[in-house]
Amino acid sequence: MLDLGLIGFAQPLVLAGLALLPVIWWLLRVTPPAPQRVAFPPLRLLFGLRQDEETASRIPLWLLMLRLALATLLILALAEPVWRPAGDTGRSRPLLLVLDDGWAAAHSWDKRITFARALIEGAGRADQLVALAATSPQVKAEPPVFTAADEALAKLKALSPLPLGPARLALAERLGKMEKPQEAIDIVWLANGLDHGEAAAFAGALEETAGGGTLKLVTNAASDVPLILTPPTQGEEGLEVTIRRLDVPDLRDGRVEARAEDGRLLAEAEWQLPRLATATKARLDLPLELRNEVHTISISGERSAASKVLIDERWKRRAAGLVSGNSFEADQPLLSDLYYLERALRPFADIRKASQGEAPEGERSQIETLLADPLSVLFLADIGTLSERDATLVRNWVKEGGTLVRFAGPHLAAQSDDLIPVSLRSGGRSLGGALSWTEPQHLAPFEDGSPFAGLDLPGDATVSRQVLAEPRDLAFAETWARLEDGTPLVTAAREGEGQLILFHITANTDWSNLPLSGLFVSMLQRILDLAQGVAAQGEGAEGGLLMPRQVMTGFGTFTSPPPYVTPIPFAEWTKTRPSAEHPPGFYGMQGAARALNLGNENLMLAPLPALTGLTRQEGFGDAAHQALRPLLLTLALILLIADGFAALYLTGHLNAQHRGPRGPRMAALLLAGLLSVPLAAGYMAPAKAADDAYALKATSETHLAYVETGDKDLDGLSHAALSGLTKRLRERTALEPGEPMGVDIDQDELAFFPFLYWPVAQDAHVLSDATAAKISSYMQNGGMILFDTRDQDRAISGLPNEANEALRQVLAKLDVPPLEPVPADHVLTKSFYLLQSFPGRWDGGQVWVEAANRGRAQTNDGVSAIIIGSNDFAGAWAEDPNGRPLLPVAPGGERQREYAYRFGVNLVMYALTGNYKADQVHVPALLERLGQ
Numbered sequence: 001m002l003d004l005g006l007i008g009f010a011q012p013l014v015l016a017g018l019a020l021l022p023v024i025w026w027l028l029r030v031t032p033p034a035p036q037r038v039a040f041p042p043l044r045l046l047f048g049l050r051q052d053e054e055t056a057s058r059i060p061l062w063l064l065m066l067r068l069a070l071a072t073l074l075i076l077a078l079a080e081p082v083w084r085p086a087g088d089t090g091r092s093r094p095l096l097l098v099l100d101d102g103w104a105a106a107h108s109w110d111k112r113i114t115f116a117r118a119l120i121e122g123a124g125r126a127d128q129l130v131a132l133a134a135t136s137p138q139v140k141a142e143p144p145v146f147t148a149a150d151e152a153l154a155k156l157k158a159l160s161p162l163p164l165g166p167a168r169l170a171l172a173e174r175l176g177k178m179e180k181p182q183e184a185i186d187i188v189w190l191a192n193g194l195d196h197g198e199a200a201a202f203a204g205a206l207e208e209t210a211g212g213g214t215l216k217l218v219t220n221a222a223s224d225v226p227l228i229l230t231p232p233t234q235g236e237e238g239l240e241v242t243i244r245r246l247d248v249p250d251l252r253d254g255r256v257e258a259r260a261e262d263g264r265l266l267a268e269a270e271w272q273l274p275r276l277a278t279a280t281k282a283r284l285d286l287p288l289e290l291r292n293e294v295h296t297i298s299i300s301g302e303r304s305a306a307s308k309v310l311i312d313e314r315w316k317r318r319a320a321g322l323v324s325g326n327s328f329e330a331d332q333p334l335l336s337d338l339y340y341l342e343r344a345l346r347p348f349a350d351i352r353k354a355s356q357g358e359a360p361e362g363e364r365s366q367i368e369t370l371l372a373d374p375l376s377v378l379f380l381a382d383i384g385t386l387s388e389r390d391a392t393l394v395r396n397w398v399k400e401g402g403t404l405v406r407f408a409g410p411h412l413a414a415q416s417d418d419l420i421p422v423s424l425r426s427g428g429r430s431l432g433g434a435l436s437w438t439e440p441q442h443l444a445p446f447e448d449g450s451p452f453a454g455l456d457l458p459g460d461a462t463v464s465r466q467v468l469a470e471p472r473d474l475a476f477a478e479t480w481a482r483l484e485d486g487t488p489l490v491t492a493a494r495e496g497e498g499q500l501i502l503f504h505i506t507a508n509t510d511w512s513n514l515p516l517s518g519l520f521v522s523m524l525q526r527i528l529d530l531a532q533g534v535a536a537q538g539e540g541a542e543g544g545l546l547m548p549r550q551v552m553t554g555f556g557t558f559t560s561p562p563p564y565v566t567p568i569p570f571a572e573w574t575k576t577r578p579s580a581e582h583p584p585g586f587y588g589m590q591g592a593a594r595a596l597n598l599g600n601e602n603l604m605l606a607p608l609p610a611l612t613g614l615t616r617q618e619g620f621g622d623a624a625h626q627a628l629r630p631l632l633l634t635l636a637l638i639l640l641i642a643d644g645f646a647a648l649y650l651t652g653h654l655n656a657q658h659r660g661p662r663g664p665r666m667a668a669l670l671l672a673g674l675l676s677v678p679l680a681a682g683y684m685a686p687a688k689a690a691d692d693a694y695a696l697k698a699t700s701e702t703h704l705a706y707v708e709t710g711d712k713d714l715d716g717l718s719h720a721a722l723s724g725l726t727k728r729l730r731e732r733t734a735l736e737p738g739e740p741m742g743v744d745i746d747q748d749e750l751a752f753f754p755f756l757y758w759p760v761a762q763d764a765h766v767l768s769d770a771t772a773a774k775i776s777s778y779m780q781n782g783g784m785i786l787f788d789t790r791d792q793d794r795a796i797s798g799l800p801n802e803a804n805e806a807l808r809q810v811l812a813k814l815d816v817p818p819l820e821p822v823p824a825d826h827v828l829t830k831s832f833y834l835l836q837s838f839p840g841r842w843d844g845g846q847v848w849v850e851a852a853n854r855g856r857a858q859t860n861d862g863v864s865a866i867i868i869g870s871n872d873f874a875g876a877w878a879e880d881p882n883g884r885p886l887l888p889v890a891p892g893g894e895r896q897r898e899y900a901y902r903f904g905v906n907l908v909m910y911a912l913t914g915n916y917k918a919d920q921v922h923v924p925a926l927l928e929r930l931g932q
Contacts, residue, residue: 017075024071025064063646070639077632093213094129094146094180095119096187098171098206099159101134103598104192106161106304106554107226111620112190115218116156119188124149129181132156133174135166135202137580139564143178157712160763161554163305163584163598168198172205184213190620191219194246195606207613214615221619222246222607226304228599229256232297234317234348238267238285241297241309246605249275254300256282261295263808268300278605288350289374292316298556305584306603308556310595312586318376318528320349323367325383325411337381337407337507340515344524349377365390371397376531378402381507382409385417394419399496403531406500407507408467421477421493421500422469440464441483443514450480451526452490454574458517463489465511466504481523490523501527544570549593551585557805559762560791561585568596698752701738704908705753706874708742709761715742718759720886721874725904727883732905733832735912746771750778755911756785759874764806772813779814779865784911787811790872792845807868816866820851828867831909833902840900841875841889863914867907876900 097116099105105112116132123130130152131144147155187210191199207215225246232239241256253272260266267290271282284297294315298308322345324338342351352370367390370378378394380386383406386394398404398419406412406420416424440462446452469477469488480501481490492501505512514520545567550558566581578584578598586593611617697703704726706718722740729735743756746768750756756778767775779785789807822828822838826849829835838847850864876897878886889896 015075015079017078018072021068021071025068060650063643063650066639066643066646070636070643073632073636073639077629077636081628081632092126092128094131094182094185095123096131096133096144096146096175096185096209097152098133098135098187098189100166100190100192101136101159101161101554102164102166102192103161103305103554104165104194104225106556107302108220108224108620109161109303109555111220113156113159115620116190117153120149120152120156123152128186131178132159133171134159135168135171136162137164137167137170139580141170141174143174145179146181154712157710160711162580163552163554163556164578164580165196165603166192166198168196168202169205172202172209175205175209178209180211183211185210186213186216188216188218191217191608193220193222193225193608195608197606199608200611203611203613215613216616216618217611217614218618218620219608222248223250225605225607226302226307227299228306228603228605229297229299229309230599230601231309231597232284232311232315234315238283238291239294239297239315240281240283242279242281243271243273243299244279244605245273246607247276247278251275256284256297257300258284258286258294258297260293263805264293266290266294288317288319292318303555305552305554305556306599308552309597309599310552310584310586312593312595314529314595318349318531319374320345320351320377320379320528321367321370321375322351322353322379322381323370323383324381325409337409339508340520341379341381341407341507341524344515344521345379345528347521348525348528368393376403377405377528379405379407379507381407382411384411384415386419391417391419395495398498398500401497403499403501403527404495405503405527407503407505408511409506413467419500420502421491422473422488422502425468425470441485441487443489443519444482444484444486446481447479448571449478451530452480452523455519455522455526458519461512461514461517461519463505463512463514469504499530546570546573546587546594547589548582549586549588551583552598553762555763557762557764558585558791695749695752697738698741698749702735702912703738703753704740705743705756706740707745707756707758709759709764711761714759714761717878717886718742718757718874720879721877722757724877724879725901725908727879728901728905729908733909735908737908745775750774750783751781754783755908756783757874758785758787758810760787760789760807760810762806764809766809766812767814769813776815782863782865784863784865784867786873786907787866787868788840788873789868789870790875792840792842792870792872818851819848819866819868822847822849823852827915828864828906828910831906831913833906835899835902835906837899838869838871838903839876839889839892839896840869840871840873840903841887842871843890843892843896845870847871863910871900873900873904877904 097119099112099116120130120132128149129146130149131146132152132155133144187206189203189206203215203217228244230242230244232241234240239258243254243256245252251272251274253270255268255270257265258267267284267286269282269284271280273280284294286294294311296308296310302308322338322341324336338353342353345351352373352375365387367378367386371393375397378397385391394402394404404419413424441464442459442462443457445457446455463483466483466487466489469491474488474491477491477493479488479491481488483489487504489504490501491504492499494500505514507515509515546569547567548561548565551561551565553559564581565583568576568582568587573587573594576582576596578596582596584596584598586595588594704722706715706722708715719740719742726737726740729737741753743750743753775785787807787810824836828838828847828849837843846869848868850866875887876889877900880886885897889900892899
């Protein structure tokens with residue numbers, strides 16, 4: 001490679017041909033053009049005689065220059081010139097590439113990677129050492145190391161955006177410990193366009209690290225910074241979210257989408273950000289039942305963890321039924337128990353009220369009416385004894401998971417039933433009574449095991465009267481709140497799947513001023529959370545720890561927790577913020593998981609300030625190297641056509657006297673020449689042609705193939721997996737496949753392979769129209785694809801293309817037929833081995849195939865062209881060159897691995913032989929032979 005700054009030549013020796021230009025000049029000068037031919041009819045000769053000389057003795061200067069330019073263009077084109085991007089300077093100093101890889105970089109990640117790849121490739125041509133450093137927080141951070149460009153490219157491929165903000169100053173400390181090959185280095189910082197409060201200090205640290213070298217900043221425009229979505233607030237009609245951005249003079253609009261856990265779209269709402277506006281709101285109107293199914297809310301079209309909010313039970317609005325035993329509701333609402341309960345609960349629950357009383361015979365009571373519809377919590381304020389019918393109904397409802405909350409009062413103090421957590425002593429304790437206080441009692445701090453733990457106690461909250469529990473029953477119940485003297489204020493007990501909770505005071509202000517405080521609202525909210533399944537008492541935690549269940553990538557998609565993600569102590573949950581050890585996602589057991597979100601009001605957006613010490617600053621552009629050969633050859637072809645016109649002109653073939661039989665031929669020739677220009681330009685445009693060597697290798701023998709995702713580790717695992725499966729096929733069947741091959745799904749021909757294994761990467765994107773059309777044609781013409789989502793821990797309740805967001809991206813433009821779980825009599829269960837389950841590294845995930853033909857046109861002889869599973873089959877098949885398994889399998893161990901191999905053999909046999917084993921015509925003869 002000859003490097004001349006912005007221009008480089010891949011074949012510099014060809015440039016020696018430029019030395020021949022003087023020889024070409026001399027040859028053209030001494031070689032006159034062909035003489036003009038004139039027809040000889042006598043009369044025509046007389047009319048056409050001219051006295052001046054018609055034939056030039058030497059070539060005209062303009063034609064000479066045209067032909068020299070043509071020769072020069074051909075020589076330069078053969079030298080394969082390349083227009084080099086701005087990052088290629090040709091210097092030999094080491095290059096340090098600093099990349100912001102947090103959530104704010106996900107929106108323009110493709111541009112960043114393209115730009116970074118061009119820089120590293122340019123450094124390789126200049127024989128520069130390259131060090132790659134990411135600014136995201138690291139669990140085990142090491143200083144960057146300078147390596148060859150090829151190794152740096154491999155590291156770049158492994159990078160993907162993280163759902164965290166940058167830790168630039170932590171990287172600056174590591175750069176101070178970095179071993180530099182020499183004193184001065186060139187640094188390029190690919191920034192995300194945001195300050196994060198560290199940009200100025202970090203730029204100063206980079207300038208010091210450069211040690212006299214250059215420091216270039218490459219960043220995106222403010223309009224390319226992704227949007228932030230904050231967790232919703234609950235209203236009576238739905239959920240309201242806030243969309244935030246940088247202060248930019250652009251009008252921006254879009255929509256937010258609420259989706260269920262299985263991917264169903266539940267609701268969407270439009271939003272608009274006027275010019276210079278930094279925030280706007282969108283409201284998702286949802287009925288109660290759908291609101292409680294919301295799993296995620298995201299900004300449509302955004303690829304960022306900050307543009308998606310995870311919804312757990314805390315945001316799910318529940319129905320609360322209120323029943324009072326007094327009659328002040330209509331006449332004196334401030335004396336009513338329900339007045340304070342309703343206002344405390346309304347921000348968090350749908351309120352349903354009823355007045356207690358005996359129902360006429362044959363009619364439903366008010367409690368029965370409330371429980372006829374789904375209800376999460378039932379509040380009974382000062383009701384002493386329920387009717388037998390109501391008591392039976394409420395008891396059964398609690399045992400099935402309902403939460404009953406009762407408040408004391410004169411009726412309950414006088415007589416109570418057994419739907420309370422503890423037995424009560426007759427009478428009560430009051431200020432100035434038999435069991436009296438000399439002064440009102442304050443609340444004691446909540447104990448660690450209480451659902452109310454962590455709530456602040458108001459100094460003026462006091463109790464003047466309460467009902468007392470029988471001491472012998474306290475051992476069988478939980479005490480969630482106490483007074484300063486140790487007497488219980490709130491007790492609870494389990495009843496079947498539900499709970500009984502008792503406030504030993506009234507719900508109004510007769511016995512305490514607690515209902516007037518904000519603490520009362522918080523206590524009721526905690527009880528609602530508990531009724532919703534939230535780990536209010538560590539429920540969902542294992543050993544006091546919330547185990548990571550699903551975490552997000554920087555693109556906002558879900559993935560299984562990496563090994564470095566650690567559990568969160570339940571006691572520290574409220575103080576936990578997203579970090580490398582605790583990325584955003586769901587923590588805890590299914591059904592009681594907690595959502596840790598990245599987007600919140602504290603995630604501020606501020607643009608990069610003016611930075612000092614920069615050598616240069618620019619934006620992201622098209623950093624790909626531009627090959628100039630197609631352009632030069634196209635220009636050369638144009639000059640060649642022009643030279644042809646000139647030759648025709650000088651020989652007289654374009655003169656009027658030569659119109660005749662040659663005229664149409666000349667016109668056709670000129671038209672063909674003009675049409676050849678765009679055709680030649682299209683032919684010489686940079687496009688990947690079919691690689692003959694690749695086609696020959698793919699067709700010389702049968703190969704299993706896998707789709708290359710760009711993730712080096714995942715692609716390596718796929719290759720090792722299909723190598724292991726290929727070995728089993730050679731050992732157990734008559735098939736002798738060659739080594740597995742990787743397939744670039746966008747560029748490579750798919751028709752060479754009968755079977756493709758496609759591991760669905762978590763950062764998968766929507767396929768281009770051309771690629772989707774190619775894949776659809778492949779499946780329609782006999783090809784088979786196994787999509788492996790590798791996410792078996794999720795419950796798939798609908799079609800599998802709705803079960804995983806990454807898979808949904810891949811299948812978005814494909815013509816996917818209706819799918820169903822593999823039937824018990826499907827050919828896949830008997831194509832080679834007899835199988836009833838299809839495990840991989842994991843077991844339990846469903847495998848989906850094309851649904852049986854029900855009146856539709858049959859394609860591929862009824863063979864399913866698409867198979868979708870989630871058991872991580874490659875993880876079970878993968879082995880090293882020595883035949884040792886690379887990954888453990890669970891829960892069945894090596895026996896499960898054997899069944900995974902058998903499934904792989906069945907899969908390949910099914911792809912190659914189709915429905916051969918579905919033919920049952922020979923079964924009687926086979927059974928008869930076996931009986932002999």
